[in-house]
Amino acid sequence: MLEGYPKQITLPDGSKVTLRPMTRDDQYSLYSFFANLDPEDRRFLRNVVTDRKLIEKWTRNLNYDNVLPILAEFAGRIVANATLHYQTFGWGRHVAEIRVTVAPEFQGRRLGAALIEELSRLAAAHNVKKLLARIVTNRQGVISAFEKAGFSQMTVLKNYVKDVYNSQYADIALMVKELQPSTSQ
Ligand SMILES: CC(C)(COP(=O)(O)OP(=O)(O)OC[C@H]1O[C@@H](n2cnc3c(N)ncnc32)[C@H](O)[C@@H]1OP(=O)(O)O)[C@@H](O)C(=O)NCCC(=O)NCCS
Numbered sequence: 001m002l003e004g005y006p007k008q009i010t011l012p013d014g015s016k017v018t019l020r021p022m023t024r025d026d027q028y029s030l031y032s033f034f035a036n037l038d039p040e041d042r043r044f045l046r047n048v049v050t051d052r053k054l055i056e057k058w059t060r061n062l063n064y065d066n067v068l069p070i071l072a073e074f075a076g077r078i079v080a081n082a083t084l085h086y087q088t089f090g091w092g093r094h095v096a097e098i099r100v101t102v103a104p105e106f107q108g109r110r111l112g113a114a115l116i117e118e119l120s121r122l123a124a125a126h127n128v129k130k131l132l133a134r135i136v137t138n139r140q141g142v143i144s145a146f147e148k149a150g151f152s153q154m155t156v157l158k159n160y161v162k163d164v165y166n167s168q169y170a171d172i173a174l175m176v177k178e179l180q181p182s183t184s185q
Pocket residue numbers: 041098099100101102103106107108109110111112113114133134135139140141142144145146148
C-alpha cells in the first residue's frame with residue numbers, strides 16, 4: 001500500500017512537493033518544522049510538539065499499522081505533517097483519526113487539501129469507513145478547510161480541551177468524513 005512513495009505532487013502555484021512516510025531519520029527536521037509553526041497553530045494541537053523527547057519517541061517508535069505519518073517535503077525541508085491514527089481493536093476498527101499541520105508559508109496553497117485527500121485514499125485502502133477529525137471550534141478557518149475536504153460536523157464537546165499553554169479551555173468539534181470503499185488495494 002505504501003509502494004507509491006516517495007511521490008511528487010504539484011500544487012496549483014507550480015511548487016513540487018514530495019510526499020513520503022516518516023522515518024527515524026526525520027527527528028531533527030520534524031522538530032524544526034514544529035518549532036517554526038505559528039504559536040497559534042500550536043496552541044490547540046493535541047500534543048506539545050516542541051518537546052524534543054516526544055518527537056524522538058514518534059520517530060523511533062514508528063509502526064505504520066497503528067499510526068501512519070505522511071510528510072510533505074519541499075527543498076529538503078518538511079513543510080507539512082499529516083497523520084492517520086488507526087483504531088486497531090473493538091467497535092471502532094472501521095474508524096481512523098486524521099491530523100494535518102501545514103507550515104505557515106505553505107498554508108492556503110492547497111497542500112492541506114492534498115494531504116487530506118491522500119490520507120483518505122490510504123485509509124479507504126485500509127478498510128476505514130469513517131475518518132474523524134477533532135478541531136477546536138474557534139479555528140473557523142481550519143473547520144472550513146475540513147468541511148471543504150468532505151468532513152461534516154457531528155457534534156461539539158463543550159470546554160473539552162485545554163490548550164498547550166495551559167490557559168484556555170475550548171470546544172472541540174467532532175468532524176467525520178464517510179469514505180467510499182477503495183477500488184485500488
Ligand atoms: C487546516 C490546515 C491543515 C489547512 O491546510 P491548508 O494547506 O492551509 O489548506 P488548503 O490551502 O489546502 O485549503 C483547502 C480549502 O480550505 C480553505 N481554507 C483553508 N484555510 C482556510 C481559512 N483559514 N479560512 C477559510 N478557508 C480556508 C481554502 O480556501 C480551500 O478552499 P477551496 O477548496 O474552496 O479552495 C492548515 O491551515 C493548518 O495546518 N492549520 C494549523 C494546524 C491545525 O490546526 N490543524 C488541524 C488539526 S487536525
